[in-house]
Amino acid sequence: MTIHFDKQAVLEALRGLLQIKSVNANAGATTSEAPLGTGINAAINYVLELGKSFGLTTKNCDGYCGYVEFGEGPEMVAAITHVDTVEVGDDWTVLPFDLTIDGDKIYGRGVLDDKGPTIVSLFALKALKEAKVPINKRIRLIIGGDEEGGNWACMKRYKETEEIPTYAFSPDSGFPVIFAEKGIMNVILKKELDNGTPVLNLSSGKQINSVPDYAKATYNGQTYEARGKSAHASEPQKGDNALIKLADELRAAGIKHPILELLKRATPAGFGINLSDAVSGDLTLNPAIAFVDENIAVLRCDIRYPVTIKSSELCKTILKAIEELGFSLEMDHETLPLHVDQESFLVTSLQKVYADYTGDTSGPIVSGGGTYARAFDNAVAFGGVFPGETNTCHQTDESWSIDSMAKNFDIIVKALEVLAQ
Template sequence: MKTESNLDVKAFLADLKGLLKIESTNNEAGMVTSEAPLGTGINDAIDYLLDLGKNFGFKTKNLDGYCGYIEMGEGDEMVAMLNHVDTVAVGGGWTVPPFDLTLQDDKIYGRGAIDNKGPAMVSLYAMKALAETGIPLNKRVRLIIGGDEEGDAWRCMKRYKDTEELPGASFSPDSRFPAIFAEKGMLRICLKKALDSGTNEMTFFSGNQINTVPDYAKAIVDGVTYKSYGKSAHASEPDNGVNAIFRLAQKLKAREIKHPFLELLEVVSLDGFNIRISDEISGALTLNPSIARVDAEEAVLECDIRYPVSVEIKDIEEQIAAAVKPYGFSFEILEELGPLHVDRESALVKSLQKVYREYSGDSSGPMTSGGATYARAFDNAVAFGGRFPGEANMCHQTDEYWSLESMKKNFDIILKALEVLAK
């Protein structure tokens, strides 16, 4: 793999530090205003990148605080990179300041370092480098910056598509290499039960973000407080984390505490829901119980499910509803997001694969993912970057980081990909 890079590391890190210092947590980004419908922090992060783009000589536009774009070049056609500046919540246990840039042992720490502020800054610097080469291009290049990727509604992309030009081809460096030609479908559900006065009183709290494995859970029973700790991970890869909800449930069960919510958790699994499903294209279905809330009146569990691209979502929903009904829990759909499946032999996938293969020497074919990227929002779009094979997935985790070496390599690959696609 090539190791030399033309990235101006000093300037890049200074600009990235400024972006990481902006607290743009999804649903917790400060005051909501007419100019900042997603919170002032998210609008500030969008404007921060737009101001940098303007200083680099590019055209910019803020779309009502939901999203923005930076554009270079001329031509009737346009290719795009798709990034976001909102982040998941910080959580506990950080050993470095989460809203700052800390460089230690080649690792850049900070919430959003890899998901997705770091790749957004890499994308902008790749545009700058491409413009400075003077290579003639036939298409415009646009960096689309969203502010609601970590939320349920993707209001940012809906706002963009209401009024703006759609790219002819695009990629999102919000996943990994090689190119991701298929992303599993996403289903988010809520299981709920009203509790009567005869129920043993218990409070139970865990999780703040539905797309994250919860790393902390707390319960109070008969005046006694119980706590459990786990390990956070992205909900699309629950086996990489340790779910604190189940840890605490086991602790309460060992003390012979009984409650309808604890009975429900006994069946919250792939086998308990009868949804142990996979296909040859995208692999196995994953289930992540993410948010638990129990008080004297109600018990609620929200779960994140990523399902194979060839599976009918209706079958999954029916199986879960049937599994929880005997326990008195209702089944509600919070969000459905269909799978992405682009022909692995398409010109886009083959072009990106060629760029990656020539740079890295890795001849692996295009991959599938359980993640959900902005590629789903557009036709002829795939995820491409930023983790390399073998690199840890630090998205949504405590002490989130991205290695400086990986950033440099992403810069080189994205720069070449833009040159190829824009020609």
């Protein structure tokens, strides 16, 4: 039986998933059945119901995550995806919670990160099952619901009671194989303000792993606003940080405030952490969320650090750089780096699948992004954006090409087949 990409069926299935509002930390009421929000649980169940209709085994793991599976054997391999999304943000030209098709482009929040790859992976399982491809391991699609929030309560819940894959990959990043992912740390810089501090009200940012595209402040009855461009925190240089722009504008207006001095230093060089290593490249910093009133000034930053560097040393260095400004530092969240041997069976097998399909013989790469690959041993990121394609994750008018989607399908099918043999 020939395996082919059923474009219309995939797009219609994706449309239904996009229409479910599953924004991380803003997905409706939380209940015992939907601890991450009713929208996220509905999105998980949507994928599970589709899987059930394909004759696959399914399980909802207490509303945190779920899985779809087929096959036999004592071992299991998996693709790991997620159905929660970041906030929509401003200035969309299409409906964010729907599927818009314009030629080869499809638009919608989560179409690339990561609802599109979730549906593609589900159809890959369906195709492998129907084609009766000879395998000796079970194949599972694990669907998480708390990837964008950073705490990964979904993967913690999964690992409490569910089977750990022998090999796994997460199609939530790019190609070729991503054998290393930088460490991720979210820090909170905070200062209690005294009575002599000028009264400034400022707010910016909704999601720590996105470059803020809007910031607003009021000072002496005057309102200041700045607009920028959102981008994924792993590549902040591709965005235009509205918070930094607003701080520059306020300083230019002669306004003095501790948060403005802090934001002036909020760069890798300014914090004294302009570091890199030979394995994973440069450290990146995203000043993401700020809040200031008459009592307190708070800045939350997303930092992606090279795999050979210790986060504890980064914290000490940042504190030293901001000490005179009187800000404290709290580590709000950390995800340790991922580094899988480039010569391992997993990396070499997936790299061969990619090279055979594309003809691209370049080696495996490093990413600043954080995927579910970090949640398991013998897991890497593999899939999503091809070299040269625009990565629209976390951006306004998030999009994916149908051509890229079809190629991802072909590669995911082959990758699962190879790992399951």
